[in-house]
Each structure stands twice: as structure tokens, then as C-alpha cells.
Amino acid sequence: MQHLVHRPRVFDALLARREPIVVLDAPAGMGKTSALNEIAAHFGAEIHADETTPAWRPDQVCIWDIPPHGKPTALPEAFLSARARIFIAKRPDTLLPGLSRAIAYGQAYVVDQAFLLIDQHEATEIFAEGVADIMHASGGWPLIAFNPTLSSERLSAFLESELLQSAPPEVLVDLRIVLDTGKGDFREQSHFLPLVAENGLRVKAIASEIDRALDAVIAERIKVLADAKAIADSFAAHGHPIRAIEIFQRVGLYDSALKIFTEAKGIFLLYFHGPEAYDRILAGFPRSYALQSEVLVLALALQALKLGDVSRARRLLADRFGDLANDPDAVFAQNAVFSREFRAFRLLMLIYEDYFFSEKLLETCFALVAEFPLDDHLFRGSFYNSVLEFYIRNRRFAEAEEVAQRAMHHYEHANAPMLCFYVSLHQALIRLLMGDALAARKHSLRAAESLRELPFESRNDQRLQLLLEACVEYETGRAEPLARFLSLEIDDFSHSEIWPSLLEFALHYGSQALGDHFSTIAARSFLDRWRVYQVSNRQFQAMIEIREAAILQNANRWQEASQCLAAITSRIDRNRVVSNDGELVHLHDRDEIALALAWLRQTTYEQPARPGLESLIEGIIGNRHLTDRQRLSAQIWLAYIAKRQRNLTRARAILQKIFEDCARLGAIAPLSEERVFLEELIDNQRIGGFLATSLPIRQIIRKLRDSGRLSSRSAGGRNDLSRRESKILLMISEGAANKFIASTLGLSEATVKFHLGNVYRKLGCRNRQEAISAARALGFVS
Known part of the structure; x- marks a missing residue:
């Protein structure tokens, strides 16, 4: 800094003080030496730059510039009674003996550090032009304001050696938090006043230089074990466990790192600090150390599940707990030796394994929740969240909604927006399966709100939200958002964590949209891609094959669809479906129900006059495990059969109820999926004319036609071909x-x-x- 920079405001204020001792107690770069030089020039005095007390005489102006990091001798008692004046400059971490006594007797005045900062009015007086740019670049810090050409490297070096090197560990942590979050606990403001104000960073223009210098100082400090522990403990105390854990890991204090990891919610840390931080923390523990800790093994297994690697999760559990860890009967047995935390995690893992829950197992699992305290909201919420997936899979939507609300209650009390997001996502999924687009949209909005509350970015969850929003729009007739998602996001989405219900969700909407708005080839390619991703999961393979058959049926490729269905390995085949032995109403497996419906759809198209077909469809409609969307499709088949039987009154009554329900729920996608049958029904003058008398129904039909999901005329009407x-x-x-x-x-x-x-x-x-x-x-x- 130039020593003779003239600052009239500071100069006049210092000379105007009545106290004999005036102290400029401020960090480096605040203009202390410049002010002393100006005073010395005014009085013709010398500047004493040493640790020892300067020689003085009565009626003399004495100027003392105490060197950095010095240990000055005490102010003489005589200063308190003499008429001499002394101007002193020192740094906040320099202790000047006798100063406190002088202040107490009213003989000394310590200049407020903030007074040395340049304000807007002073900058206007000092600088001829560019005042706004100077203030933005310097934040009022004299060092930068009067040295605009100071290089980034030299500034970083100055910050490191002159401001940060001597700061206590707690102060370094405060500044680190300011840089990371914009907020901090300024218990020692005096050490870095030039850099931060009460509400965040003061000199934002040099944030990168501060960041670089601070990292260098902290890296040097943590080479000393005591300093490393002090810095890590300070981060933990300020609510920043990730940095604390990483510092402990860097210096090899793994027990301390594990202690903070456990206190910071353990395996649930992922949901509060994000997947990137979670991955870094787990990578920081040596594998040999991690395998000795239950909480770390469970965390590593959860990490594997999030990456879609169920096999790795199973190996981790077997290596740490033995082969019985992967036997649900042994894990949930009454005399099981596994901890409640392990069993709760194993319950969650069953969902990723798409394991079938028996009623007995479900009863055992509900007994598990009683082992956790009422205020253990994370474990209790996660239990209900796990059971939620089971109920969705088994189409028990009333129970699903109840446990979803319980999970949401606990997650809200745990202040876990990421977990709240998952619950809202599944609630929206339930409503879509029920064909209720309006309620699904409400849950989608709530899920989006939860995502916005996250203090970190979770790209995969953002993709889930995009898919959800696109599917809600698709339900109401807008296919563009879903088509865009399938074009831009599906590859990354398919390689990430997907629960079974979400996979079914993606398969259904993705293949349907591609088949409707692109081509059958595009839809089948989409399914083939998932077939490769899920090659080891036979249940998912069956789900994919059933969807492929539906795509072929919608493309009027019924013979291929029949061959596709016949190739599926299942106890449910065409003969079993049409045998009319009453079994259809009792089916409960998701894929068996879907396969039975596909065969009934095939039979309805090929043989609508088949004896007993109507009662078969009515039987499966009575199955309580059907989704409302599936039930709606089956009802359309009934209307089609009634029309073929020339029972137009019944056909009209069924269709009227279907269309009114869809209008009330704001959904048209379930109707478009049965356009093969609907076109013939609506094109019938007596049926179509009857439906057109209702405004809501007329609007639904118009939306179907406008969205391209229903042709303006049916295929049979073109070129005068009969049906x-x-x-x-x-x-x-x-x-x-x-x-x-x-x-x-x-x-x-x-x-x-x-x-x-x-x-x-x-x-x-x-x-x-x-x-x-x-x-x-x-x-x-x-």
C-alpha cells in the first residue's frame, strides 16, 4: 500500500481524539501504517517500528507501529498522567500490556476497525472516477481499493500470510462456513473484518483468492494433530459434519470420523447432505476398517442399492454378517441375533430385491417398528416408506395411502425433505395408477417443493420429478413433456436407483408414449433397453414382455402379440385364463394379473362373441388387486362385447360411466390405451351420438382426437371396409x-x-x- 495515501476523514478523526493514547487495532491491509505515516508527516515525527516501548518526552507526539506477530513491552504508567500523545498501530492478535488499564482510566481510545474501511462518501471524495467499480472490487478494504493492479497470486499469498496464518482454528472454520454458505458465526470478527460483514462475504470479488488462501492455511494447520482435531470439532459443532469427517479421515482419526458419522444420522446422512458427499465420506474409510463397523457396512450397502447394484449389497452383508444376512426368514425370526437397525435396513433392501411379502412377514415387520422410540423419526419413517412399496405392488392403495401419511409425518418431524420427496412421489404414483390425474398433480407439486428445500443437488431425484410431471401431463393429454424426457433423460435415469413400482411406472408410460406418438419400433426398442438393464431380474423381464405384448396389440399386430404372450414363462396362459374356473378374481401377483388381462384383451379382440368371455372379464374386474386403470380398461372391453352383441344400451351405460369418471379425475390417457376398442364404439352413431349429449364427455373425446390418440374416423370406416x-x-x-x-x-x-x-x-x-x-x-x- 502507498504510505502517503491521504484520507482526510481518518486523519481528522484521529487528531480530534482527546485521549492521549489512540490505538489503531486492525488486521493487515486496513491502512494503519498509511495513517501513521500521514500523522508522522504532519507532526514531523519519527515512526518507532519495534516491539519495545518507544522513548518519549512530555508534550511530544510519539508514533509506534508494532510489528506483526510481535510481543511488545508494556505501556509505561507514566503515559497515563503525562501530556504526551502516542498513536499506536497493532494487529488484533497482538497483546499490548497496559492497554486495558489505559482504556479503563479513559486515557486510551481504540479506533473501531470498521471506521478504517472506505465508505461510499469517502470513496467519492478520494477517487476521481470508477467509484462503483472500486467499491465492488474492494468492499471498502483499503488494501484493494488503493492497489487495483494487485495480482490474484500476490493477493492470495497476502491473505494467507498476513490475515489467516495466525487466526485461531475456530476463526478459520467461521470463514470457511462463510465461503461455503454465505453465513457464519463471527465469534472473532476482528481477525477477518476486511473479508466479511455481519451477513456474509464483504469482498465477493476476491472470493476465489480467499478460498485458495484459506484452503492452504487449513491444509497446513491440520498437519498438526491438535489443530486438526480443533478444526474438525469446530466444523462438527457448527453443523458441518462432512468437513469434520473428512478432516478426521485425512489425519487417520477414523474412530473420531465414525463417531461424527454416526451422530450425523449414520446411513441417513445421504438424505441430508447428498449422494456426492455420502460417496466421498464412505470412500474415506479404509475397507478393512469399514467392514468392522455395522453402520458403515449398512451405509456401503445402501450406496450399492442407490447405484442399482443389489448383488454388491448382498455381498457386503454376507461378508460382514454371514450368509444368514441374506435370508429374510432368518433375519426376521423371533430369535434373530441381528440388531434392530440391521433388520430395518434389511426390510428396505427387500424392496430393491422385489421380494414378495407374505402376510406373516408383514406382521413380523410391523412388530419391528415397536422396537424404535417414538421420536426416532428417521427409522420409523423409513419403515413405513418400505411397507408403502409393498402395498403399492399389491394394489392395496388404501393401506398404501395410510402408511404414506405416517411416513410423511415422521419425515417432516425429522426435517428430511429428500425423504418427504420420495413419499410424495409414491403418493402421486398411487393416484396415477388409480387414474386420478388431479390428485396426482397435487402430490407432484408437493414433491417439487420438497426438492427445492434440498441444500444440495440430487440429479437423479430431479429426473424422477421430471418423469412424474411428464406423466401427469400425459394423463391430461399433453405428450410433449414425456417425449422430451424419453429423448433426453432416459439413459441416465435407467442407470440409477429405481424401485420396482417406479420401474413399472417408467415402463408403462414410456412404452405407451413412444408407441402412441412415435412408432412401435421405438416403443419396442425402449423395452429392449430395459430388458438389458434388468437382465438378471426375471420378474422385471416378465413385466417388460407383457408391456411389449400391449404395444403390439395397440399397433394392431395381434398375431405377434399372441406369440409374445405365449412365450412368457408363467402358470397364467391363455387356456388357464379362459377356463372360467373363478381363479381370476383371486389373483394377487402384479405380473400374473397383468398377464391375465393381456390374454383377456387378446381374446376380446379376436373372439368377442366367445361364450363366457363377459363373465370372465366381470370376474377379474371384481379382483381387489386391480388398479383403477386396469379396471377401466376391462370395462371398455365389456362395452365392446356388449356392442358386438348388439346390446347398445349396456354399451352406452358402461361408456358413460367410464367417461364421466375420467372427466372428473382429469385423465384421458387410460382411455387412449384402449383406442383399438373405443374407436369402434364411438364411431357407432347410436353410441357416439348418445355420448356427445354430455358436455364433459364431448370434451374428453375432443381431447383424445386433438392429442392424436383417437383418429377422426376409425380404421374400419376408411375406404368402406367392414369391421x-x-x-x-x-x-x-x-x-x-x-x-x-x-x-x-x-x-x-x-x-x-x-x-x-x-x-x-x-x-x-x-x-x-x-x-x-x-x-x-x-x-x-x-
Whole structure:
């Protein structure tokens, strides 16, 4: 700093003091020496720059610039009674003996540090131009204001050696927190007043220089074990366990690091500090050390689950607890030797394993929650969150909503917004499965609010929120957000943590949207990708294959769909479904129900007049494990069968109820999924005309048409093809032979040939191949 910088405000104020002793007690760079130089020049005095008390005489002006880090001798008693004046400059960490006594007797005045900062008015008087830029760059700190060309490297070096090197550990932690959060506990403001104000960083323009210098000082300090412990303990006391743990790990104090990890919620630390911090902390413990600790092994297993690696989680548990750790019967047995924390974690892990919960196991699990104190909100909330997934999978939505509310209660009391987000996400999922888009949107908004409360970024959870919002929009007729998600986010999404219910959710909406708005090829490619990701999970494979069959059915590729369904390894096949033995109403497995519905859908299209088909569908509609969306689809099939039986009154009544429910719930996607049947129903003048008399229903049908999910005219209406002719055209487009067509439709081969002749004539074709080409051109098949 230039020594003769003229600051009239400071100079005049110092000379105006009546006390004989005036002390400038401020950090480096505040202009103390510059002020002393100006006073010395004014009085023609010398500056004494030594630790020893300067020689003095009565009526003399004495100027003492105490060197940094010095240990000055005491102020003489004579100063208190003499008429001499002395101006002293020192740093806050320099103790001047006798100063407190002088202050007590009113003989000394210590200049407020903040007074030495340059304010806006003074800057206007000093600097001819660029005042705003100077104040922004310096924050009023004289060092920078009067040295605008000071390089970043030199500034960092100055900060390190002159301001931070001698600061106590607690002060360094305070400043670190200011840089990280913008807030701090300024118990020792005097050490870094030039850098921070009461509400955050003062000189924001040099934040990077401060950050670099502070990191260098802390790195040097923690080489001394006592300082490392003091700094780490200070971070922990200020509510920053991540930095505390990392410092303890760096110096090899793993027991201390583990103690703070456990106190900072243990395995739940992930949900309060984010996945990146969680990964760093776990990586900082040596594997041999981590395997000796139950809480660290569980944390590592949770980390593996979050990455979708269930096998690694199982290996970790087996290595630490033995093979019985992966046997649910042994873990949850009454005489189990495992801790309650381990059993609670193992319950959570069952969800990732897509394990089937028996009623007996569920009863045992509910007994587990009683072992945790009422105020242990994290473990209690996580228990209910785990059970929530089981209830969703088994379509027990009333119980699911109840445990979701309990989980939310505990998570809110634990101030865990990330966990609240997961509960809201699943509540929205429940409503979508129930076909209630309006309620799903409310839960989606609440989930978004929870995400905004996170103090860290969780990219995968943001993707989950994007998917949820896109699916809600898709329900109401807007496909663009979901199409955008599938184009931009699906690869990262598919490689991250996904619970079974969320995977089912993604498979259903993703394949449906791609099939509706892109192509059957795109939808099947999407499913093939998931088939690769979930290659080791046979249940997911079945789910994917059922979805593929549905996509083929929606594309009017019924023969391929039938072959796809027949290839699925399951006790549920076409013969079992149509045997009408009353089993359908008692099915409870998610995939078995979906497979039975797919076969019923296939049969409804191929053989709507089949005896007993209506009672089969009514039977499965009575199954309490169906979702409302599935029940709605089955009701549309009933309406289709009624129409084919010429019972238009029944068909109209069923459809009216369906459309009114969809209008009330704000959902049209469930209707679009059954457009193969709906088009024929709505195109019937007596049915369509009846439905059009209701404004809400008319609006739903318009939305279906506007969104492209329902053609303006049905396939059979184009080119005057009859329904039977359209169906035969679709079947030959799939490669079906006349004999197969005759068998499937219950016709003779001669009748099939007769209908084919009509098809050729109406389409202007000469042979089978030309008819298939015309069918593709007209959009009959994908």
C-alpha cells in the first residue's frame, strides 16, 4: 500500500481524539501504517517500528507501529498522567500490556476497525472516477481499493500470510462456513473484518483468492494433530459434519470420523447432505476398517442399492454378517441375533430385491417398528416408506395411502425433505395408477417443493420429478413433456436407483408414449433397453414382455402379440385364463394379473362373441388387486362385447360411466390405451351420438382426437371396409395364413377368401402383397 495515501476523514478523526493514547487495532491491509505515516508527516515525527516501548518526552507526539506477530513491552504508567500523545498501530492478535488499564482510566481510545474501511462518501471524495467499480472490487478494504493492479497470486499469498496464518482454528472454520454458505458465526470478527460483514462475504470479488488462501492455511494447520482435531470439532459443532469427517479421515482419526458419522444420522446422512458427499465420506474409510463397523457396512450397502447394484449389497452383508444376512426368514425370526437397525435396513433392501411379502412377514415387520422410540423419526419413517412399496405392488392403495401419511409425518418431524420427496412421489404414483390425474398433480407439486428445500443437488431425484410431471401431463393429454424426457433423460435415469413400482411406472408410460406418438419400433426398442438393464431380474423381464405384448396389440399386430404372450414363462396362459374356473378374481401377483388381462384383451379382440368371455372379464374386474386403470380398461372391453352383441344400451351405460369418471379425475390417457376398442364404439352413431349429449364427455373425446390418440374416423370406416374386412386385412399384414385367420375368427376358409376378395376390390389391389402395402400406407398397421 502507498504510505502517503491521504484520507482526510481518518486523519481528522484521529487528531480530534482527546485521549492521549489512540490505538489503531486492525488486521493487515486496513491502512494503519498509511495513517501513521500521514500523522508522522504532519507532526514531523519519527515512526518507532519495534516491539519495545518507544522513548518519549512530555508534550511530544510519539508514533509506534508494532510489528506483526510481535510481543511488545508494556505501556509505561507514566503515559497515563503525562501530556504526551502516542498513536499506536497493532494487529488484533497482538497483546499490548497496559492497554486495558489505559482504556479503563479513559486515557486510551481504540479506533473501531470498521471506521478504517472506505465508505461510499469517502470513496467519492478520494477517487476521481470508477467509484462503483472500486467499491465492488474492494468492499471498502483499503488494501484493494488503493492497489487495483494487485495480482490474484500476490493477493492470495497476502491473505494467507498476513490475515489467516495466525487466526485461531475456530476463526478459520467461521470463514470457511462463510465461503461455503454465505453465513457464519463471527465469534472473532476482528481477525477477518476486511473479508466479511455481519451477513456474509464483504469482498465477493476476491472470493476465489480467499478460498485458495484459506484452503492452504487449513491444509497446513491440520498437519498438526491438535489443530486438526480443533478444526474438525469446530466444523462438527457448527453443523458441518462432512468437513469434520473428512478432516478426521485425512489425519487417520477414523474412530473420531465414525463417531461424527454416526451422530450425523449414520446411513441417513445421504438424505441430508447428498449422494456426492455420502460417496466421498464412505470412500474415506479404509475397507478393512469399514467392514468392522455395522453402520458403515449398512451405509456401503445402501450406496450399492442407490447405484442399482443389489448383488454388491448382498455381498457386503454376507461378508460382514454371514450368509444368514441374506435370508429374510432368518433375519426376521423371533430369535434373530441381528440388531434392530440391521433388520430395518434389511426390510428396505427387500424392496430393491422385489421380494414378495407374505402376510406373516408383514406382521413380523410391523412388530419391528415397536422396537424404535417414538421420536426416532428417521427409522420409523423409513419403515413405513418400505411397507408403502409393498402395498403399492399389491394394489392395496388404501393401506398404501395410510402408511404414506405416517411416513410423511415422521419425515417432516425429522426435517428430511429428500425423504418427504420420495413419499410424495409414491403418493402421486398411487393416484396415477388409480387414474386420478388431479390428485396426482397435487402430490407432484408437493414433491417439487420438497426438492427445492434440498441444500444440495440430487440429479437423479430431479429426473424422477421430471418423469412424474411428464406423466401427469400425459394423463391430461399433453405428450410433449414425456417425449422430451424419453429423448433426453432416459439413459441416465435407467442407470440409477429405481424401485420396482417406479420401474413399472417408467415402463408403462414410456412404452405407451413412444408407441402412441412415435412408432412401435421405438416403443419396442425402449423395452429392449430395459430388458438389458434388468437382465438378471426375471420378474422385471416378465413385466417388460407383457408391456411389449400391449404395444403390439395397440399397433394392431395381434398375431405377434399372441406369440409374445405365449412365450412368457408363467402358470397364467391363455387356456388357464379362459377356463372360467373363478381363479381370476383371486389373483394377487402384479405380473400374473397383468398377464391375465393381456390374454383377456387378446381374446376380446379376436373372439368377442366367445361364450363366457363377459363373465370372465366381470370376474377379474371384481379382483381387489386391480388398479383403477386396469379396471377401466376391462370395462371398455365389456362395452365392446356388449356392442358386438348388439346390446347398445349396456354399451352406452358402461361408456358413460367410464367417461364421466375420467372427466372428473382429469385423465384421458387410460382411455387412449384402449383406442383399438373405443374407436369402434364411438364411431357407432347410436353410441357416439348418445355420448356427445354430455358436455364433459364431448370434451374428453375432443381431447383424445386433438392429442392424436383417437383418429377422426376409425380404421374400419376408411375406404368402406367392414369391421370383419379390416380385421382380416390386419391379420394378413401380420403374415397370418387363411387357415389361421379362419380358425381365429371362427370362419371357414372360403368365407375368409370371400372377405379378402372384397378387401382387394375396395383397396384397388390385385393380390395379398399389394393389400398389405395399402394397409401400411393408410395407417392400418405400424
